[in-house]
Structure formats: structure tokens, C-alpha cells
Amino acid sequence: MSRTPRYYTPPGGLPPQTELLTDRAIVTEAYTVIPKGVLRDIVTSHLPGFARTRSWILARPIAGFATTFAQLIVEIAPGGGAARPEVEEGVEGVVFVTSGVLALDVEGVRHALGPGGYAYLAAGAGWSIANEGEAAVSFHWIRKAYEPVDGIAPPVSFVTSDADVAPEPMPGTDGAWATTRFVDPDDLAHDMHVNIVTFAPGGSIPFAETHVMEHGLFVLEGTGVYRLNGDWVEVEAGDFMWLRAFCPQACYAGGPGPFRYLLYKDVNRQVRLTHPPGGRAASRWG
Template sequence: MSQYYTPPGGLPPQTALMTQRAVFTTAYAFIPKGCFSDIVTSQLPGWTKTRLWLIARPMSGFAETFSQYVMEVAPGGGSDAPDPETGAQHWLFFTDGLATLTIAGMGYEMEAGSYAYIPPGTPWTLLAEGGTPARFHWLRKLYEPAPGLPAPDPIVINERDVPIRFMPDTQDRWGTTRFVDPEDLRHDAHVNIVTFQPGGLIPFEETHVMEHGLYVLEGKAVYKLNRDWVEVEAGDFMWLRAYCPQACYAAGPGRFRYLLYKDVNRHARLRGPGAFGPPR
């Protein structure tokens, strides 16, 4: 059975040490679970009985493609108009509670492990209906169309119904739960779950242009971020800008898992927003 960490909120006691593990550099940000207190929660217009931790947003000079919220919707809460941003696409991954997600008039019951992709321009609503809060990650990105390709279709599935695709020559110690076929070029970003069994590792420094958001759902490991080896555990969040070197070693005792965002499948823009220098 999968277990997904969710922030409990609250406040630390006055006797707690102020020194924690939080780090912000020009290459990455590391937000440990102890930072997810009531002090930094927020609310959203159009949502009722809802609070959230906003853990990533586009920021010039850093990671610029996506936002990520950790949502907590009390029973009876939700939204009929969740996002006014024109052109935004959405990924929802549920870690606790029950909710009804309606996409283009079709209702779906969401529980721990449920995943949804909502294409841009698609109406959707959400209502928390269990006896405890519905908790989920909500990732947003402006969709970047590609010539000759339509927008993707909605996806609603549960993680338990998607097999892990293990990397070759890893003895099934390192793999990815892919909710979208990597060959489907309609998608300009992927939100997946990466799993390491004890002893699994990334044995090289990944360095690439793709931006990452990594929220640890389960377990612990040491993760290489730029020049630093950082101890990470369930509830921690890592936010990596383009080209930040990364690697991982999961020593156990249990498996190590995180929810991963990355942008894919599009040309690098030479003009317009996000390009280097003014348009010509």
C-alpha cells in the first residue's frame, strides 16, 4: 500500500529550535516539511473552506514554467470556478480524503492516489465530500501549443492502476510511474511519480534544461542538488531551476518516492516570453 505524506499544519512550539534545513540558492530551493506551518498558508478567490501552501511559482531568473500548491479542502468546500488563468492546464494528485472532481460535465470520485490531468480551456469543479479534508497537489502551467497537434485529452486514473516502468539495468530499484505516454507529443509537461527501492540510486549527475519540482511523498534519501548532498524525507520539497545538477541515493530502510514535474516536448523559444534578448 502506498502512503502519501500530507502537511499537518499547526505551529511549532516556542521551545523549538529556529535552525532548520531550509535553503534557497541561485540553483535550487529546498523547503523542508517543518516550513509547512499555518503561518504560510494562503487562500484563493473562488474556493470555499480551503487553504493551501504555495510552494512554487514562475519567478524570473529561477524556475519559470509552473506553479505548485499543496491544497487542503475541508468537507463541503471546493470551487465551481477554480482558476481564472486563461490557457492554464492542470494536474491534480490526491494524497488524502475524498472529493468529486467534475471535468467537462463528467464526475469522478477522487481518493488517495488519484491523478487527474485537465487540459487548457476545459471547465472543471471540485467538491470535498468525505469526513476529513481532501488533500492534493495542484500543479499549473500555461499550455504551449505545437503546430499540427491538438491539445491533450483529460486523464483521470489512480496510481495503483499504472505500473512502474523501471530503468534498465537497475534490478528494478529505480523506476517511474508515468501517467502519460512519453511519445505523446501533445503534452508539453509531465507530472510523474519516481520510486527508489532501498539501494536504488541515480549514479550520475543529471544536468539538463528541464525545470523540476520534487515533493517527497514517502521515505527518505540523500539528494544531490547542485554542489550539495541534502538529506530529504517525506514532506520535503525541492525546486530546481534549469541545469541544476542532481543525483540521488536511497539507502532505505523503506522505499523513497516523490512527485515530479518537468517541462518537455517543445522547441526552445528564440523570440517572445522566455527568450534571451528582445524580439527581432
């Protein structure tokens, strides 16, 4: 029997005055954990050019930490939206909807994205968003400066959904660890991947991954324990983990249901060691 995925969406609000302030938020030189209890009304930001919208900015480039991407949770009230969400011509993005229905227009083609809806929005593409329903819509918006490569055509925008892409089991795991890949990992046109990783209860990453890719990990569903730079950190649906390059990482799923997270990583580009005249290199090092 098929199972309907769940996608955690922050409700906002404020805790009562009787609640203890102790929480699981932590910032280190190698990683940051922003637990769901931090995503309150008081830490939201308004975005220029957006109507009836608020956002939680989970990640942005920081010198000495992660530098390749920004990640936001955007909440649009009925009647809100933006005619030109992305104002930087060289920036690509991914939108992943967790609640409500997002009206997305990409180059004149209208799409309705419900929970699990996914859109890749190429750098320079014309697109707009609106909430035409009666309930709030919430989505993740991951942004990255696209790094073009001579001889490789840049990727084009597309729309799909979690339900339309089958998870691929990792080799030798009997399906305990699987990845929903929205783009072909061998396609060098793409310099970032935003995937969904799923673990069955008890499934694990059984080694400490230590690599050049930066990560944003938002837990969509379930619970798990993450090993981050030598620390064991318990996480649950609604928590966000932000990892700099080479932060050792591993995990296991706690159960009783699947442990799933939305994962960003920068890929498929040579490391830039020189800067262009008069400017900074568009590289993973910022």
C-alpha cells in the same frame, strides 16, 4: 504481497515555543529546499473562488530561477471547494490527491479521487472540485501555461490513479529505480510530465543529471540524499525540492522503505528565442 503506498500530507499547526528554529530550508540560485517543518498554518494562502480552503504555494515562476510552473498543496475542509478552480484559459494542470476524497467534475463527468488519485486537466477544460466527505482532503495542484504546436492536437483531460499505472523500471537497474508515467513520454501533445519516481532502498541516480527541464519534487514517502549543484541534502517525506534548469542532480534512497516522489518537468518543446508582437513568449524561459 502488495504494499499500500503512503502519501505524506502536511498537518499544518505551529511548533511549540520551545522548539529550536534550526531547520533544513535553503534557497540558492540553482535550487530550493522547502522542508516539511516549514509547512505551518502561518504560511498558508487563501485562494479566490475557493470556499473552506487553504493552500501552501510551493513554487511559482520567478525571474532568474524556474519559470514554467506553479505548484500548490491545497487543503479543503468538509463542505468546501471551487466551482471554477482554474481561471486562466491557457493553463493546464495536474491534481494528485494525498489524503481524503476529492469530488472532481470534469466536463460534466463526476469522479471521486482518493489517495493516489491523479487527474490531468487540459487547458480550457471545465472542471470543479468539492469536499463532500467528513474529513479534510489534500492534494497537489501543478499548473503550467500550455504551449500549443501547429499540427499537433492538444491533449484531453483524463483521470487515473497511482494504483492503476504500473511503474516502469529504468533500464539496467533491476527495478531499483522505476517511474510511474501517467502519459506516454513520446506523445508530443503533452508539454509537461508529472510522474512518480520510486527507488528501492539503496537505489540511486548514479550520475549528475544536468538538463533543460525544471523540476518540482515532493517527497511522498521515505528518505533519501539528494546531490544538488554540488551539495548533499538529506530529504524525507513531506520535503519539497525546486530545481531550475541545468541544476546538476543525483540521489540515492536511504531506506528502510521505498523512496518516492512526485516529479514535475517541462518537456517536448523547442526553445523559444523570439517574442510574439506585443507580448512575451510562452517558453521555458518565461
